[in-house]
Amino acid sequence: MNIVRIAVKEIKSDFRDARTLFFMLLFPIVLMFILGTALSHAFQWTVSIGEVRVFYKDQTAGQLSASIHALAQEAKKAHINFQKVPDDMNGKQAVQDGKADGYVEIGLHGVELYTNEHNKVKGAIVQGVMGAFVGQYQLAMAVSQGQPGSFQPNRNPHEEYIQERSLRSKRKPGAMDYYAVAMTTMIALYSALPGSSLLRGERTRKTADRLLAAPVRKSEIFIGKLAGNIVANFLCVAVVILFSKLVFHAYWGRHFSLVYLLLLTEVVLAISFGLGMSYLARTEGAARTIAMVIIQLASFFGGAYFPIDETKWFAHLSPLSWMNETIFKMVYANDVSSVVPTMFLNVGLAALFLLIAVASVARREGL
Amino acid sequence: MLEIKQVTKKFGDFIAVDHMSLSVAEGEIFGFLGANGAGKSTTINMIAGLLRPNAGEITILGKDITRHRQFAKRQIGIVPQEIAIYENLTAYENVEFFAGLYGLRGAELRQRVEEALEFVGLSDKRKRYPKHFSGGMKRRLNIACAIAHRPKLIIMDEPTVGIDPQSRNDILAAVKKLNDMGCTMIYTSHYMEEVEEICTRIAIIDHGKIIAEGTKEQLEAMITDTKDIWIEIRGMDQLNKQHLQDIPGVKAVQCEENIIKISSDINVNHLNQIVQCLINDGVEIRSLEDQSPNLETVFLTLTGRNLRDS
Ligand SMILES: Nc1ncnc2c1ncn2[C@@H]1O[C@H](COP(=O)(O)OP(=O)(O)OP(=O)(O)O)[C@@H](O)[C@H]1O
Ligand SMILES: [Mg+2]
Numbered sequence: 001m002n003i004v005r006i007a008v009k010e011i012k013s014d015f016r017d018a019r020t021l022f023f024m025l026l027f028p029i030v031l032m033f034i035l036g037t038a039l040s041h042a043f044q045w046t047v048s049i050g051e052v053r054v055f056y057k058d059q060t061a062g063q064l065s066a067s068i069h070a071l072a073q074e075a076k077k078a079h080i081n082f083q084k085v086p087d088d089m090n091g092k093q094a095v096q097d098g099k100a101d102g103y104v105e106i107g108l109h110g111v112e113l114y115t116n117e118h119n120k121v122k123g124a125i126v127q128g129v130m131g132a133f134v135g136q137y138q139l140a141m142a143v144s145q146g147q148p149g150s151f152q153p154n155r156n157p158h159e160e161y162i163q164e165r166s167l168r169s170k171r172k173p174g175a176m177d178y179y180a181v182a183m184t185t186m187i188a189l190y191s192a193l194p195g196s197s198l199l200r201g202e203r204t205r206k207t208a209d210r211l212l213a214a215p216v217r218k219s220e221i222f223i224g225k226l227a228g229n230i231v232a233n234f235l236c237v238a239v240v241i242l243f244s245k246l247v248f249h250a251y252w253g254r255h256f257s258l259v260y261l262l263l264l265t266e267v268v269l270a271i272s273f274g275l276g277m278s279y280l281a282r283t284e285g286a287a288r289t290i291a292m293v294i295i296q297l298a299s300f301f302g303g304a305y306f307p308i309d310e311t312k313w314f315a316h317l318s319p320l321s322w323m324n325e326t327i328f329k330m331v332y333a334n335d336v337s338s339v340v341p342t343m344f345l346n347v348g349l350a351a352l353f354l355l356i357a358v359a360s361v362a363r364r365e366g367l
Numbered sequence: 368m369l370e371i372k373q374v375t376k377k378f379g380d381f382i383a384v385d386h387m388s389l390s391v392a393e394g395e396i397f398g399f400l401g402a403n404g405a406g407k408s409t410t411i412n413m414i415a416g417l418l419r420p421n422a423g424e425i426t427i428l429g430k431d432i433t434r435h436r437q438f439a440k441r442q443i444g445i446v447p448q449e450i451a452i453y454e455n456l457t458a459y460e461n462v463e464f465f466a467g468l469y470g471l472r473g474a475e476l477r478q479r480v481e482e483a484l485e486f487v488g489l490s491d492k493r494k495r496y497p498k499h500f501s502g503g504m505k506r507r508l509n510i511a512c513a514i515a516h517r518p519k520l521i522i523m524d525e526p527t528v529g530i531d532p533q534s535r536n537d538i539l540a541a542v543k544k545l546n547d548m549g550c551t552m553i554y555t556s557h558y559m560e561e562v563e564e565i566c567t568r569i570a571i572i573d574h575g576k577i578i579a580e581g582t583k584e585q586l587e588a589m590i591t592d593t594k595d596i597w598i599e600i601r602g603m604d605q606l607n608k609q610h611l612q613d614i615p616g617v618k619a620v621q622c623e624e625n626i627i628k629i630s631s632d633i634n635v636n637h638l639n640q641i642v643q644c645l646i647n648d649g650v651e652i653r654s655l656e657d658q659s660p661n662l663e664t665v666f667l668t669l670t671g672r673n674l675r676d677s
Pocket of ligand 2: 407408409448524
C-alpha cells in the first residue's frame with residue numbers, strides 16, 4: 001500500500017514538472033515534426049534500405065528456375081534487385097564485402113541464402129522474401145548468416161507469396177516513419193535523467209528524512225519511486241507514439257503491443273541506468289551530466305537524428321541502435337525474432353544498474 | 368516518554384554525540400540548546416530513527432527503538448531543521464501524503480489533514496503549491512506534515528530559523544498548544560528567548576555532551592555568581608579586549624558590532640574600572656546596562672562561547 005502511495009505521488013509530481021513535460025512530450029513531438037517534414041525530401045531511406053541488392057546463381061532449369069525469374073521481376077517493383085551472377089563469382093564474398101545484401105544459390109539440393117550479419121534490416125528483408133518464396137514452393141531452405149550449412153525447415157507452407165512478407169506492401173518508411181521510431185526510442189532513453197535524481201532528489205530536498213522517519217521500509221520507498229517513475233515515463237512514451245500515429249500518421253506496423261512492451265523495457269533500462277549513475281557519481285549534478293552526455297552520444301550514434309551506417313562498429317554500442325533495429329524489423333519486415341533478445345538485453349542491463357543502486361542504498365543510513 | 372542512555376554517534380573519527388544520556392517525561396516541552404555543530408540535530412535524528420547510534424540505547428514509551436522500529440516511528444512526529452516538502456504537491460497533498468504513510472485512510476485521513484492545516488493556519492492555502500509560499504508559510508507546512516498523524520512525541524529542530532516575527536510567534540504558540548493537547552515536545556533552537564519562554568526543561572549541549580540540564584531557574588541558579596554588563600560604544604576598533612579581560616572579576620568579553628558584553632563575577636564591583644579602561648582606550652560609551660543572569664549568561668559561562676557565534 002505504501003508502495004502504491006509513493007508511486008502515485010511520484011507520477012503526480014512528474015506530470016506537474018515542466019521539465020518532464022518538456023523533455024518527454026513536447027521535445028520529441030516537435031523534433032519529430034521538424035525532422036520528419038523538413039527532411040522528407042532529403043531523406044535517403046529508399047536508397048539506404050529500400051533498395052536491396054541480391055545476387056543469385058541458378059544451377060537448375062525448369063520450374064524452379066522460372067519461378068526465380070518471376071520472383072526477380074516481381075521484386076523489382078519493391079526495389080529489390082535480383083541479379084544473376086556468373087558461376088565463377090564468389091557470391092558469399094560479395095555479400096561479405098557489402099557489394100550485395102544477399103546471395104542466393106539455387107542448386108539441385110535446394111536454396112541457400114547468405115546475408116551479411118552487419119546488415120540486419122536488409123538481410124531480414126531478403127530472408128523474408130526468400131522464406132516466403134521457398135514456403136510457396138514447399139522447399140527446404142538453409143538460411144545462413146554468412147556461414148552456410150544451418151538448415152531451417154519451412155514451417156508454414158501456406159504462407160502467402162511475398163505479400164505476406166511485406167514486400168508488396170505499399171508502405172515505404174518515409175522520414176516521418178523513421179523519426180517517429182527514432183524520437184520515441186530517444187525520449188525513452190531520456191528517462192535516465194529523472195532516474196538520476198530519483199532517490200538523490202529526496203536527499204537534496206530533505207524529504208528523504210521525512211520518508212525514513214515514517215513507518216515505511218526503505219525497500220518500499222525504493223520500489224514505489226522506481227515503479228512510479230517507470231509508469232510516468234512510459235506514459236509519456238505511449239503518448240508520443242499515439243501522437244505520431246494519429247497526428248503525423250507514422251507507421252508503427254501490426255505488432256503494436258510488442259512495440260509498447262519493448263519500449264517499456266527501454267524505459268526500465270534508462271531509469272535504472274540513471275539511478276545507478278546517481279550512486280556512482282559524487283554529486284547530483286555530476287550524475288545528471290554523465291547521464292546527459294551518454295544520452296546524447298547514444299542518440300547520435302543510435303541514429304536518433306539521422307540514420308547511421310549499420311556496418312560501422314560504433315553503431316551497435318547505442319541502446320537506440322538495437323531498439324530501432326528491432327522495431328524496424330518488426331514494423332517493416334514483420335520479423336519479431338529479435339524482440340525477445342532485445343527485451344532481455346534491456347532488462348538484464350537494467351538489473352545490473354539496479355544492483356548498484358540497491359547495494360548502495362542498503363549500505364548507507366539514508367537513501 | 369523518551370530515554371536516552373549513553374548514546375554515541377560517530378561520523379568517521381569525529382564524535383558528534385558523546386555518551387549522551389537524558390530522559391524526557393510525558394507532557395514536557397524539552398529544550399535542546401546548543402551552538403552550531405553541538406550535536407542537536409544528530410541526537411534528534413537518532414531519536415527519529417534516521418541515524419543509528421554507534422553505542423547506547425534509546426527507548427520510547429519503554430520500548431527500544433531499534434527493536435521496535437515501526438512502533439517508535441509511529442509515536443514520533445519530526446519537524447526537520449531544513450524544510451522538507453514537495454514543491455510539486457499542494458499544501459494539502461503534502462500533508463496527505465506523509466500522513467498516509469502512517470496508515471491513515473479515507474475520511475479519517477482527510478479530516479486529520481484538514482485539522483493539521485487548520486492548526487498551522489494554512490487552510491485557505493490548501494490548494495496552493497509551496498513554491499509560492501513565504502519562508503514562514505513553508506515552515507508552518509513543514510510542521511503540519513509532522514503532526515497530522517497525531518504523534519505522542521513531536522520533535523522540532525529549529526523550526527523558527529529565518530522567518531518573520533509574526534510567524535515565529537505563531538509557531539511558538541503552536542508548540543504550546545500542541546503541548547496542551549497532550550503532546551510531549553522536544554524543541555531545539557539557537558534562540559535563547561524562545562527556549563526560555565516555552566520550555567519546561569532545558570539541556571545545554573556542547574561538543575556532543577550535555578553540560579547542564581534542568582529548568583530555567585535551576586540552570587540560572589547554577590551560575591548566580593555571574594552577571595552580564597552590556598555596553599554600547601562607538602569606536603570598537605580602538606578597543607583592546609585584553610585590557611577588559613585583565614580587570615579582576617571579568618570572566619568573558621564578547622564584542623558584536625558596537626556592543627560589548629562582559630560576563631563578570633556578581634560579587635565584584637568593577638564598573639568604574641571597566642569604564643575607565645574604555646575611556647583609556649579612547650572609545651566613546653553611549654549606554655551601559657547591568658543585567659542579572661539569564662540563560663544566555665549560563666550558556667556563555669558554561670561553554671565559554673556565545674550561542675550564536677556564527
Ligand atoms: N552526516 C555527517 N557526516 C559527517 N559529519 C556530520 C554529519 N552530520 C553532522 N556532522 C557533524 O556533526 C556535528 C554535529 O552536527 P549537528 O547537525 O548535530 O549539529 P547541530 O547542533 O544540529 O548544529 P546546527 O545548530 O548547526 O544545526 C557537526 O560538527 C557536523 O559537522
Ligand atoms: Mg541542527
